[in-house]
Amino acid sequence: MFEKVLIVDDHDVVNEGVLVVLKSKGIDQVHKAQYCDEAFLKIKKAAFDNQPFDLLITDLSFKKDYHESKLLSGDDLVAALRPDFPDLQIIVYSMEDRLQKVRILVNKHHINSYVCKGRKGAAELEKAIECVYNNELFLSPQVENALSSRTNLEITDYDIELIKQLSLGLSQGEISNLFEKNNITPNSLSSVEKRLNKLKDQFKANNAIHLVAIVKDLGLI
Amino acid sequence: MFEKVLIVDDHDVVNEGVLVVLKSKGIDQVHKAQYCDEAFLKIKKAAFDNQPFDLLITDLSFKKDYHESKLLSGDDLVAALRPDFPDLQIIVYSMEDRLQKVRILVNKHHINSYVCKGRKGAAELEKAIECVYNNELFLSPQVENALSSRTNLEITDYDIELIKQLSLGLSQGEISNLFEKNNITPNSLSSVEKRLNKLKDQFKANNAIHLVAIVKDLGLI
């Protein structure tokens, strides 16, 4: 089984909880970090000292505080680590359940498992650890379809920007002008309307208000 | 110190982490629940068996799943408990850091502490437990101004219902009809418009979409 593990989460309580899971699997050498920069340095130093980590378990989103940080998110951390540590096993453990996000992490950054925080987080984390140890990929049920290409109804950055501007109180006409000024295309009023219609379909929203409320609930803006 | 404690959070890993904190304070009789309904029943039963809980530590937001639930949130749970258990000590432990939310929980539901999930969650939770044991209120630094803040957002239940219906996709006309059917007054289209205008003023919203977005961010709906 893994010997030396680093867990990275800004919530100390969560770190403590993950620690319990690892202990239950008989892993004793567990280190913790609450910042991505801190995690990065710890991994670097461990490798330098010839006592490298076998496994990294990291969250994605980190609240900013007075600390100056270069790596602001788990994505940043993984991206920064991969060039130097292509063989480090990485499990991402996050609230985030957007398929797009998972897909990028797996395909581009070659993480080894993706576990969604949730009711069964502990059990899934255990399963992920087993899988990763056996060189298998584990994905939480919520996101297990992330890699099958059929699920193409993902929302683009353009869509998110559009809905965000709506939520900030701009009219469709104002958004059209804003996009034109910022060289975001398409930007005609007609296109804004059309895109909005597509989104209303996709999210089964009655109107723009409803759409914004739904997308806010999903945490996309 | 407290003897019998119930912790309620849908994430098992978080529950485990809180458990570690309690153990470190020498509290051994700790029970866990992952659903609000479950928590409610456990507290009822414990009281019935004459072995009541001294302390409840609960999250606010719970993901829905296949379980049928009556109590959907920590707010619901607290509101359901208070009539029967006015003396139960309650610590809310949540991501949520909206002052309005804290204010309502403290003033209306008489919770005994509010701790924000964050980097120092464990330390703050400990401090909260100490305070509550000494009959003092503890609030995390992020929200400690919740009660002093003179920004008295006077918003009525009527207003909240109105905005909620908007966020559910109803047009102003439909809301007018709905209110008439439910004997909620005023209910003319004109009155709905007028009230909405007042709210847009109050929250400095450009339009209805903006209003809903703002009020959602404040956690009022």
Place this chain on the structure above:
DNA sequence: TTTGAAGTTACGGTATTCCGTAAAGCATTT
């Protein structure tokens, strides 16, 4: 080069929102 598909833009009609003004209802005061 032609063709077709997908994406973008233009336009027109209807519905709804937005906003000001005014009338009607209601309770309290004079």
Place this chain on the structure above:
DNA sequence: AAATGCTTTACGGAATACCGTAACTTCAAA
């Protein structure tokens, strides 16, 4: 009873959203 202030309702016009249709562009395949 009349006057007053407050709330609710009614109405109308301008702005915006909503929704279908059609034309134009782009790009890649035939």
